[in-house]
Amino acid sequence: MMDFRWPPPPDGRPERYRPPVNRGPQTGRPTLPTPPTELLATPHGVELECLATGAGHPVTVFAHGLAAGIPETRPLGSGVPGRRVFFQFRGHGRSAAPPGQWTYLDLARDLRAVADLYGATRALGVSLGAGALCRLLADNPNRFEKAVFYLPAVLDRPRPQIATKRLTDLLAAIEDGDAAAVAEVVALEIPAQLRNTPAAWAYLRQRIEQLMRDGLADGLADLPAQTAIVDRAALGEVTASALVLACRGDDLHPVSVAEDLAAALPDATLHVYDRPGMLWTDRADVRERIAGFLDD
Template identity: 30%
Template structure:
């Protein structure tokens, strides 16, 4: 499996899709891994060369102990691109992956054609909530978080209608290393890009979920207002809109990327 050393950690990545297509990078949410993008990889791989990676602390990437920062996570993404020979790419990230996308849009805009920022926020939650989650994970492990997270990430309707899809994500959450989850929570606790993203001058699509309690529509509207010329689309989903509204998500993102 391809991997690269980045900032004191080994980051796992996978390449697939059209060998001659433009590059499209996917970045996962907190508590998942690159497999959260399986449906998008199959669909977008017809036209794009796909680069997916496990964010530090997740999946098959290293999970060093201690706090992470978005300087770490953003540089990890760039290191993976360098290792894969990607000079310039389209980028799609969800939740934590969307924050990484904003960091990249501010700090490395020359590496990207367009940004897709999904179910995310320039400032997500508050310090106290993130710290409570860190303390819980480090003291008791991931188990107490699994069901509350699933209930935030999917509407009850989707959980009832698509239990197998939900179980796949449930398994990813359970398998996430506690140190890695806590480290990324610290990065989310400490980041605030609300002022910085006004400097982003890339075509940007902001995707929100109408029923998303983790990153409400108001967060997406804030990003949309800050990034000049961006487009905002609200889907009938909770947090993992790429899974709950797969067809509409794919069509919305495809139309934007190919425009």
């Protein structure tokens, strides 16, 4: 890690990797510093890392994307009324990593356990989390009153091969302790035109620090090749009103998946942004759209 020199900081001078100082959020930065979390014991025996903010009702649970976590999901809860519950899926952060091959059914159980224990009536899922939310609702169509699917990546067809390759490269880099290689993969999350900005550099350093500290479980490696549900027709019984958010130009989250999901849900609104990296390029609109949908 001490040999990490890429990408250069905004002033252009190379600098060795050092864990970032915990500072407040910077303008334009898509993550927030994470307050202390707690480990939640679940009925299915998998201990999950959780963070609850806000108070009162309604309660909304937030499910992150693959290789992401609570810090990347928290900005989506800005302005959402009531109590907001963020958690880490198995194999992420401080959550447990039980042995064996994991499926979207396992992720749906993680999501369901957190939602039940906190009494959540609404849910938001990002990418992998959106797939887990689909599986949960396919099996329990009356579980939530409202659901937000942010950048859904998979439904009843496997994800693109690029998703498997990116995760494989990330897992290998973390296993090797190669922070520069981790940076190469994580940088792809940032729109190309913003990668040399101070906000992008701060985001990149925070993500690298978290991944190098906590790692990712090998049990995640098979998930990109799996589908969330067997048949999208199972979503036809879902009673929750839904908001589906997608964007053009994102290879990991094709617009076609969002369109298929919105069509399969009985009561869904689809909104497609014109460019990828919505939290970088359309942050205010994303927050207002989500908060407005979840606000009674």
